[in-house]
Amino acid sequence: MALRIKSAKKKHRQSLKKRARNRFVKSSLRTKTKDFLQAIEAKDVSTAGSIFRGLVSAFDKAASKGLIHKKNASKNVARMSRKLHIISQGTTQPATESATPAD
Template sequence: MAHHKSALKRIKQNKKKYLRNKHIRSTLRTFIKRVREAVEAKNADQARQALLAAIPVIDKAASKGVIHASNASRNVSRLTKLVNTLG
């Protein structure tokens, strides 16, 4: 265990950040999964709604630094392309 005050503080900060990032990442994956499930079910309306809900979550995760901006852009692009295949 750390002995310095600053090291103890960093441990607490890292734990808080880890939990926050874990929650955001989990939420992100759930929203992406909803889009994919709607596409697999060939439900165009539900897929579009899920995509519109997922895009802000993806962008927010990128702005918070949980995922890289390129990763967010790639996810949005691929999901949009997937939803557009339904017509």
């Protein structure tokens, strides 16, 4: 269906630009997340820390622009922060697990 109205053509052009920008940002978020998780698997604290700072900024910016929900961004940042904290402490178990009482 060909667009005939001038404002419809303009809106279509704008939506294509926004779609391209949004796809790029979401793709870069996924790439940065994968890089962070690889650094965590390798237990490379310094690399993971530097990637984490950029990742937090990218998630916050995407949430403020409406690309992802702010609670989704917060959830992802919290999970990655916990993983970074665990490897920086040198433990492999999450801190939330407690010992079961002996009966």
